[in-house]
Amino acid sequence: MVVMFRLHVFCLAMAAAFIPFAAHAQQATLLVDVDHRPQISLDGPWHYIPDPYREGWGPNPDHASLHGYAANAHYVPGGPLIQYDFARSPTLNVPGDWNSQKDSLFYYEGLLWYQRDFTYHPKPHTHVFIHFGAANYAASIFVNGQHVCDHEGGYTPFDCEISGIAKDGENFIVAAVDNTRAVERVPTVRLDWWNYGGLTRPVSLIEVPDTYIDDYSLQLERGTQDRLEGYVHVAGADAGTQVTLGIPGLHIEKEAVTDTNGRASFSFAAAGLALWSPEHPRLYAVALHAGSDRLNDEIGFRTIEVQGDRIRLNGKPVFLRGISFHDEAPFRSGRAWSDKDASTLLGWAQELHCNFVRMAHYPHTENEYRLADKLGLMVWSEIPVYWGIDWTSPRTLEVAKHQLWEMIRRDHNHAAVILWSMSNETPESPERNAFIHELVVEARREDPTRLITSAIVTHFKGTTATLDDPLGQDLDVLGYNEYIGWYMGDAKTIPDYTWQNPMGKPVIMSEFGADAKAGLHGPATDKFTEEYQDSVYRQQFQMLDKIPFLRGMTPWVLMDFRSPMRQLPGIQDNYNRKGLVSNKGEKKQAFNTLRDYYAKMQK
Ligand code: GCU
Secondary structure, X not given: OHHHHHHHHHHHHHXXXXXXXXXXXXXXXXXXXXXXXXXXXXXXXXXXEEOOOOHHHOOOHHHHHHHOHHHOOOXXXXXXXXXXXXXXXXXXXXXXXXXXXXXXXXXXXXXXXXEEXXXXXXXXXEEEEEEEOOOEOEEEEEEOOEEEEEEEOOOOOEEXXXXXXXXXXXXXXXXXXXXXXXXXXXXXXXXXXXXXXXXXXXEEEEEEEOOEEEEEEEEEOOOOOOEEEEEEEEEOOOOOOEEEXXXXXXXXXXXXXXXXXXXXXXXXXXXXXXXOOOOOOOOEEEEEEEOOEEEEEEEXXXXXXXXXXXXXXXXXXXXXXXXXXXOEOOOOOOEOOOHHHHHHHHHHHHHOOOOEEEEOOOOOOHHHHHHXXXXXXXXXXXXXXXXXXXXXXXXXXXXXXXXXXXXXXHHOOOOOEEEEEEEEOOOOOHHHHHHHHHHHHHHHHHOOOOEEEEEEEOOEEOOEEEOOOHXXXXXXXXXXXXXXXXXXXXXXXXXXXXXXXXOOOOEEEEEOOOOEOOOOOOOOOOOEOHHHHHHHHHHHHHHHOOXXXXXXXXXXXXXXXXXXXXXXXXXXXXXXXXXXXXXXXXXXXXXXXXXXHHHHHXX
């Protein structure tokens, strides 16, 4: 019931903010593990029409599908007056953001309409969904002129059912995507990354039988090293529907039946189980059967918990040698989405001897999580509750909760994910504390097996930082960001700083670093030179080594990334240059310095 209640509440909030939608639009849902289902890809060129004046909604947004661009009308010389025609319009590639594909759209923020035709042949006893990997920021989807669903949140997937709407033969889809920044949105108006708009991740058709598995979870039972527990949810199933769960690698075949909510629960011994860890990222093939539906996955089993100020992986203390990164494509910039993007980014993290990555500041493309499972990279995953969110708006809270729900729903079977982060650098206030408290409650309800954290701004009295932000009370692990040597003081002062941890919780230094233009060399006292960045890292290590409760770090940042906040000509040119690698793949001095530091730590 939680699921349906969550979707219903969310839609009410949605309707209030975006464009009043025709009542018959149904909720977007989220199918788990779709990338293991057969898919009909809708990727490739889609026609597009930028719509800064929001003309495409037509005279009455409620009937956009009749009089607006969603009707997909075609201009015929001598015919009725039509002032748009997708078939005559240019195209954008999907997946992909629009800003990095067209110079004319480089700075574009607003509404843009996508359209493409597709052929489909409905099958009996079959549901068909359109699956969107992500659409930044808000999207309204129309098929054959009918409004099928809406979604808000630019970094999480959604599925829209089009059974009975998709007809036999030729069909068309129109997607209105709007990346306008707004106070009540998540993230809100100020952010230090490029607000890439569009259908930024793969789009496909997914077919499932009458009753189908839309969610499941299988994890190592806490406090054990050889018992597994979980559930399988079968949409549309009557109570008593049989579900089979198999793990051939452990010679396990278990059966259970669904309850009145369509949920079948499992708990069983798993003798001989090899635990997942960075050193041994063992994954097991898992096969699920319910009625005529089949779903396979590859899952690792591990426990992650906190004891005092220590983080324990599979019961043993672990230090998180990490790096932060944005979901931006190496070399070509723009939103990352391909397996190549994922292997380049995580490949660099491995070169640094990392066992951990912070995916900032929003859920990244799912193929990065899959690869992290395989490579043995633990993951910090975050929702974009970033800087000054509208804490007092119930609608904003609903949107943030929904993004959190979608992040957990999509990624809760990835062993690599050990931390859910609720926010980044949010200014302390009672409203903020209450807002994030609600998120923490939601996260613990949705997934009681992982650790909860946030990245908090460090405040200093002189050269002492006391990690007492009240937000920490709600968290398992405290993430603190500090820029000593860059935004405050210079590099040589860094070792003078000391840290107090009154809450006695594990601490991760979730950001530190300095900008450097690759290839710019000079005295280590000159900001933006590689030498300066390198000296900041060397001094940071001296300070960090002295912090007894430090359990990890994720320096800012793996690769230079685009941001309209960074305008220094010849040096920044729309890029945050705190990368250890430039956007063109050039490794800076500090890359080797961090690599050697982690190599020594790893021994
Ligand atoms: C902040 C913030 C990042 C930003 C970084 C910077 O801490 O969390 O998103 O890019 O600092 O200033 O470079």
